[in-house]
Amino acid sequence: MSSNVLRFTTAGNVDDGKSTLIGRLLVETQGAFEDQIEGAKRENERRGGKGIDFSLLTDGLRAEREQGITIDVAYRYFATPKRKFIIADAPGHEQYTRNLVTSASTSDLAVILIDARNGVVTQSRRHAFIAHLLGIRHFIVAINKMDLVDYRRERYEEIRNDFMNFIDRLGGAAIYCVPISALEGDLVTERSARMAWYTGPKLLELLESIEVDDQQHKLHFRFPVQLVSRPPASAEFPDFRGYMGRVASGSIRVGDHVVVLPSRARTTITGIVTQDGPLQEAFARQAVTLTLADDLDVGRGDMISCEPQPPQVRTEFEATLCWMSERKLHLNHRYVLRHTTKTVRAIINEIDYRLNVNTLERESPVTEFQTNDIGQVRIKTLQPVVCDPYSVNRQTGGFIIIDENDDTVAAGTITL
Amino acid sequence: MVVGIELERVWLAFTTMTHDWTHLRELESESIYILRETVAQFRNPVLLYSVGKDSSVLVHLARKAFYPGPLPFPLLHVDTGYKFKEMLEFRDRFTKQIGARLIVHRNEDSIAAGAHPLKLGVARCCGQLKTAALLHALDKYQFDAAIGGARREEERSRAKERVFSLRDAFGQWDPRRQRPELWSLYSGAIHEGETIRVFPLSNWTERDIWQYIVQENIPVVPLYYAQERLVVRRNGTLIPADDSMHLKDGEVPEKVWVRYRTLGCVPCTGAVESRATTLEEIAEETGVAKISERSTRIIDHGANTMEDKKREGYF
Structure with missing residues (x-):
């Protein structure tokens, strides 16, 4: 969330040039090294290609080609003097939903790639919709392959307007559009004489300058307790008792009144x-250790919160759920739910509807979810969960579901 | 009134954050969170201490994470018998100084049998002295989580590695069984016999590591600093030549100004030509480095890739 680190996700179709774009960003900001570039060159030549194929720089595991890793989000890094960038790169193939949900969960911005020849297609809408569902409110729409439409301004504007009309329906998002050619290098990190009609910032400038960090600081104070600190007595700390954690949202000062939940002390x-x-x-x-005025029974999974506007304490709630496992969802089956630092037993007792991510229509009645299904469900937990709606607080509104095989089978966002 | 105070506070939070909250603070905070999650979720974790720069950062972060308490886990060094003597000296001095519990584990059988990369080949030598030794140590001490300093940026096959990476009962990595990781929810749920490798430095780059070492003034092994050293040139790599047992016939040592970017075993760790003699100079050199650091590690070359090693249980 800090202005010095930008975590973003990239999504696109198989052939819309995403790997080429990322490869170019890495090479031109020196996020890729010469030996890695040489390796990609050699590999390309072995395959009969010529010169450097940027996409080979980001080609990952042999295993992913042979048999497929379950969630194959790849993390890539580059930096400019202005920012450090962490890319959560989701593949464009059919397993897109669960991959995109995973990559979007840690991102503050999404780069949506659109092939200028094809314009806004179903997949572009689907990507934007899922990213928005996961709370991303900053989008860069990179209209790629402008070289293949003769760098025509009209084509760019047509696609831009098309996308704007769609995204307006989602609401509350900031959209930035830029025409590029990842292959030819236009408007990625360099300006383009061939698109002199475009006077806005190039893609890298957008990534460097878009502010995304306001959200989590402005919210109410939330501090999920990770561990209790009770070190052996020392001269400096004869009887220390502190609560370790990372501030999930808001801020806290010494002397502030707080409430511990769910006990409400x-x-x-x-x-x-x-x-x-x-x-x-x-x-x-910030990762810190807090000390409290009173000797309370506080432990892992408890939440320390500001006194006014505390989070909700629930054993029943509604949530948007993305099913990730190959085994399908069983209603009323006993699962484990992990939320902030709390682990509780849970059942999913009702499916309200399934979302068709292509048409955005709600389908019901539905009695099961399969891999990549997204929809609204009702959840009951054995112990209380201290939470906020995900639309308000991404750190205290998200959870995962674990099954009896210890696999993480779903991710959810609390809607209350 | 109340609204006024709240607004002032938001503004204060904002200005403080934008001034002091550097990318290094962000990375530090995330790593501390991960280290605490590890201790919270596992019965018997251990920190794999290789004595290198990443390990040094990891230990530094662990001390911060559990302050004012002591480190809640021991450090494990898998010693192949071919480590630089400067590494061993540094290891013993440093761990004593910070009061850490150090476990040194060696595959004595293979060492006694004379395992050496020039004799066995690099892959088999690593397999015996590092991978087998590590798995044996995890089993011997019944560790259920092993914290390591690997970073996703280091190598292509690590780009998809999880922060909590599942290993089966044989210590092997199965890409099909890795769990999705969303938000900062790391699942340490495992079956009997399975273990988790934890990578708190996942999101750090080599450059971040050096910048942080400078910022925090973290002590590192002197081998990272440039000086004139005896080396031989082998396949474009500068190999240390202090000990003739690691040399091939006909290789002639020469004195060159070099430093090490990564530290492993003497016969398999290449040096780079450098004049960087201070932390600042190293950080600056790393900022403009054009070759990835793992290129100096012979283990990553050849047909047997990092991915193969990981599958077999390598770190």
Whole structure:
């Protein structure tokens, strides 16, 4: 969430040039090394190609080609003097839904690639929809392969308007469009004489400048407890008891009144401890240890929250669920649900509807989910879950479902 | 009134964040969170301490994560018998200084049988002295989670690695059984006999590592600093030549200004030509490095890829 790191996801069809785009970004920002580039060159020549095929730089495991890794999101890194970038790269093939859900869950921005020859197709809409569902509110629409439509401005504007009309229906998103040719290098990291009609920022400039970090800091204070710290007595800490965690949202100051959930015990923050010295204040995403004025029964899975506007404590809620496993969802089957640092027993007792990600229509009645199905369900938990709606807080509104084989079979966002 | 205070606070939070919250703080915070999740979710974790720069950063982060408490897990060094003597000296001094519990494990049978890369080939030598030794140590001490310093940026096959990476009862990595990882929810659910490799530095790059070492003034093995050293040139790699047992017939050592970008076993770790003698100079050199660091590791060359090694249980 910080302005110095941008986590973004890339999605696109199989042939719309996503690998080429990422490869070019890596090479032109020195996120790829010469020996890796040489390797990609050699591989391309072995396959009968010539020169460098940027896409081979991002070609991953042999296993993925042979048999397929379950979720094959690949993480790539590059940096410019302005920012560090973490790309969660989701493949364009048929297993797109669960991959895209996974990659979008950690991203603040999505780059949607559109082939200028084909314009906005079903898959483009599907990608934008799923990213939006996972809370992404910043989109860069990169209209690629402009070289194949003679760099025509009219074609770019036609596609841009088409996409804008669609995304308006989703609401609340900031959209940036840029015409590019990943293959020829136009408007990726370099300006383009062939598209002098385009005066906006090039793709890399957009990535460097779009601000995405406001959200988590402005929310109410939430601190899921990871561990209790009870070190052996020392001169400096004769009787230390602290609560380790990372601030999920908002900020906290020494002296603030807080409430511990689900017990609803009230107390005051007496210290914010780090090895680098005590702090007066801590912010979203900071890993700290808090000390409290009162000796309370607080443990892993509890949530320390600001006193006004605390999160909800629920044993029943509604959620949007993406089913990821090859084994289908069983209603009223006992699963394990993990949410923040809490693990509870849970059952999914009703499916309200399934979303058709192509038409965005709701299908019901439905009695089971299969791989890549997304829809609205009702969940009951044995112990209370301390949560916010995902649309308000991505850190305290998301959960995973684990089955008796210890596999993570689904991911969900709480709608309450 | 209340609204005024709230607004002021949001503004304060904002300005503080944008001034102090660097990408290194973000990475540090994420890694600390992962280390704490590991201790919370596993019965008997261990930190795989290779004495290299990534391990040094990892130990530094672990100390921060559990402050003011002690490290809640031991450090395990898999010693092949071919490690640089500077590494062993540093290891013993440093772990003593921070009061860490150090376990050194060696595959004594293979070492006694004279395992050497020039004799067995690199892949088999690694298999015996590193992979087998590591799996044996995990089993001997019944560790259920092994924390390592691997980074996704290091090598192509690591780009899809999970933060909590599942290994079966034979220590092997099965791509089909890796779990999806969403938000910051890492699942440590495992069956009896299975283990998890935890990679808290997943999102760090070599450049981040050096920048952080400079920022935090983290001690590292002197081999990372450039000085004149005896090396031989073999297939474009500069191999240390202090000990003639690692040389092939006809190879003539020469003195060159070099430093090491990664540290492994003496016969298989290549040096790079460099004049960087301070942390700042190293960080700067890394910022403009054009060759990936793993290119100096013989283990990654040849037909037996990193992916194969991972499948067999290599780190």
